[in-house]
Amino acid sequence: MRIVVAVKYVPDINGPRGFEDCRVVRDPESGTLNELDENAVEAALRLVESLPDDEREASEVVALTVAPADADIALRKAYQMGVDRGIRVTDDALAGSDYFGTTAALAAAVRRLEAEAPVDLVITGMAALDGLGSVVPALLAAELGRPQLTLAKRLELDAAAGLLRVTRETDDATEVLEAPLPAVLSVSDTANRPRFPNFKLIMAARSKPVEAWSAADLGLDPAAVGTAGARTTTTVAEPRPPRPEVELVVDKGQGGTALAEFLIRNELV
Amino acid sequence: MTNRTILVLLDPATEVRSSTLELFTIARSLGRVEAVTLEAPTIDVLAQLGAYGVETVHQAELSAAVVPGAGGGDAEHDARHLTSVVAATLAAAVRRTDADVVLAPATFAAKEAAAVAAYQLGAGLVIDAAGVSEDDQGRIVGTKRVFAGSWDTASVVTTDVAVLTVRANAVVPSPAPSSVSTIVEGLTVEVDPPSVRVVSRTVKERVAGRPSLEEAAVVVAGGRGTDGDFGPVDDLADALGAAVGATRDAVFEGWFDQYVGQTGVTVAPRLYIGAGISGAPHHRGGMQASQVIVAVNSDPEAPIFEICDFAVVGDLADVLPQAAAAIRAHRGE
Numbered sequence: 011m012r013i014v015v016a017v018k019y020v021p022d023i024n025g026p027r028g029f030e031d032c033r034v035v036r037d038p039e040s041g042t043l044n045e046l047d048e049n050a051v052e053a054a055l056r057l058v059e060s061l062p063d064d065e066r067e068a069s070e071v072v073a074l075t076v077a078p079a080d081a082d083i084a085l086r087k088a089y090q091m092g093v094d095r096g097i098r099v100t101d102d103a104l105a106g107s108d109y110f111g112t113t114a115a116l117a118a119a120v121r122r123l124e125a126e127a128p129v130d131l132v133i134t135g136m137a138a139l140d141g142l143g144s145v146v147p148a149l150l151a152a153e154l155g156r157p158q159l160t161l162a163k164r165l166e167l168d169a170a171a172g173l174l175r176v177t178r179e180t181d182d183a184t185e186v187l188e189a190p191l192p193a194v195l196s197v198s199d200t201a202n203r204p205r206f207p208n209f210k211l212i213m214a215a216r217s218k219p220v221e222a223w224s225a226a227d228l229g230l231d232p233a234a235v236g237t238a239g240a241r242t243t244t245t246v247a248e249p250r251p252p253r254p255e256v257e258l259v260v261d262k263g264q265g266g267t268a269l270a271e272f273l274i275r276n277e278l279v
Numbered sequence: 280m281t282n283r284t285i286l287v288l289l290d291p292a293t294e295v296r297s298s299t300l301e302l303f304t305i306a307r308s309l310g311r312v313e314a315v316t317l318e319a320p321t322i323d324v325l326a327q328l329g330a331y332g333v334e335t336v337h338q339a340e341l342s343a344a345v346v347p348g349a350g351g352g353d354a355e356h357d358a359r360h361l362t363s364v365v366a367a368t369l370a371a372a373v374r375r376t377d378a379d380v381v382l383a384p385a386t387f388a389a390k391e392a393a394a395v396a397a398y399q400l401g402a403g404l405v406i407d408a409a410g411v412s413e414d415d416q417g418r419i420v421g422t423k424r425v426f427a428g429s430w431d432t433a434s435v436v437t438t439d440v441a442v443l444t445v446r447a448n449a450v451v452p453s454p455a456p457s458s459v460s461t462i463v464e465g466l467t468v469e470v471d472p473p474s475v476r477v478v479s480r481t482v483k484e485r486v487a488g489r490p491s492l493e494e495a496a497v498v499v500a501g502g503r504g505t506d507g508d509f510g511p512v513d514d515l516a517d518a519l520g521a522a523v524g525a526t527r528d529a530v531f532e533g534w535f536d537q538y539v540g541q542t543g544v545t546v547a548p549r550l551y552i553g554a555g556i557s558g559a560p561h562h563r564g565g566m567q568a569s570q571v572i573v574a575v576n577s578d579p580e581a582p583i584f585e586i587c588d589f590a591v592v593g594d595l596a597d598v599l600p601q602a603a604a605a606i607r608a609h610r611g612e
Binding site: 046139145153161180185189253254258259261265269273276 | 395404428497561564572589594602
């Protein structure tokens with residue numbers, strides 16, 4: 011089985027986050043693998059580990075990202091978890107890509123990998139913690155012309171039949187969906203608990219190579235991606251004013267009444 | 280602006296949620312309002328659409344491959360809500376009506392469908408807008424609150440068609456100055472038989488008498504500090520007519536079924552009250568855009584106190600019932 015995990019390099023949610031010239035500041039000091047992509051890497055590794063020995067040995071898990079070179083931090087983390095190969099698509103022409111530009115680059119890289127050997131599954135996390143759009147998995151499925159199984163919280167692979175079954179929660183319903191491979195899968199943050207890298211893998215990850223591909227390598231039209239191809243332009247990005255000082259009450263038997271009075275005073279009741 | 284057509288996704292069509300009424304309200308400020316559905320709207324729904332100025336409803340006509348037992352007989356395997364089907368329906372409706380703008384709610388399902396429709400239409404896409412307006416050139420602008428409510432952004436759509444998903448509580452829903460009589464028209468949708476099979480689909484029941492978490496104007500949420508007893512949280516929520524939520528930890532513990540957080544439900548109500556919640560980044564990312572934030576926590580060092588407007592250091596089991604009683608007394612109940 012051959013699996014591509016699409017991962018993203020994002021600003022750490024525990025660190026300072028912001029914009030400069032309407033672009034997200036990506037500082038290597040606080041950049042990290044999107045936490046939700048760890049669930050995607052974990053799902054890929056577990057699917058491979060569930061296979062019989064011979065198939066497992068013939069399997070490959072590829073971590074793929076579209077980003078500047080700093081994103082090797084994210085690929086390194088994927089290597090530490092146990093992926094076999096890391097690929098970064100990097101090109102100035104891709105800067106400023108919208109959802110569609112990012113999707114086009116990811117899909118082109120998947121197609122190039124398919125030219126080597128079939129790709130059975132593309133897996134992503136449920137969202138990237140910077141933009142929180144959650145739409146790239148569905149767009150990738152549309153662009154690659156593959157069935158989409160998104161937001162999975164449970165997976166069942168029937169390797170012999172080439173079928174993947176997922177359970178997922180939407181806002182309205184609990185659904186069990188099934189699709190033939192090759193497919194595009196996104197996993198929720200409740201799908202699994204990502205493993206902690208062991209010492210051996212951490213050491214090995216240091217010397218693992220990252221392959222860098224350009225837009226030209228993938229046959230991408232520079233006019234269709236990046237700022238040139240974007241269908242939206244961010245024109246304003248400004249920090250919110252800080253909240254006014256908190257009004258703090260220590261409960262000595264009157265805390266609930268004080269809370270109610272605050273709500274009434276502010277016409278919130 | 281008056282000649283613009285705005286399509287609003289109405290899925291399901293058996294009820295109109297307040298988030299959808301908000302979409303109609305926004306749509307009226309941009310132009311003519313029409314709706315798209317995947318099933319027959321009920322009489323009550325049609326009356327509400329009329330009151331909100333929706334002139335036409337385009338109801339998808341789907342093949343038996345999509346809707347087994349046509350007529351809605353087989354809800355268990357109903358494939359009409361799959362992304363590919365909803366997206367094809369939205370795209371067909373835009374082509375049919377020559378619409379300029381598509382508005383959809385900010386649920387995961389609607390976001391995916393809106394995105395794939397935009398992909399098929401070559402349209403610009405804004406996800407989770409907190410507001411929709413137009414610039415001086417008449418182009419559609421989506422404003423967003425990002426990075427856990429700490430930054431505001433505005434994005435201009437530069438294509439002819441704009442597709443936006445809009446967060447609940449973006450505007451106050453208001454009916455049209457005069458109601459219209461809404462017409463239902465069939466919409467032919469060419470869609471390949473889905474490659475995804477719906478093995479089962481179980482619609483979630485909503486708690487009667489309580490607003491849903493996604494669109495409530497007031498939210499009361501409980502965390503680890505409840506120790507699993509949501510009684511005081513429910514009590515205060517009932518007094519306020521609020522929705523109830525939880526933290527991801529509380530859901531993992533099995534204390535509640537729906538959590539507020541950047542990967543759970545993202546809320547931006549008028550009032551958010553967090554009880555026994557420390558305020559981890561994951562949770563803050565799902566509620567920090569709330570207008571007024573109140574916290575009750577026994578730990579004076581809880582990080583949530585850094586982002587709130589009013590805080591009580593105390594035991595939620597004492598504070599919440601007292602607050603609920605005082606609110607009921609104020610209302611003369």
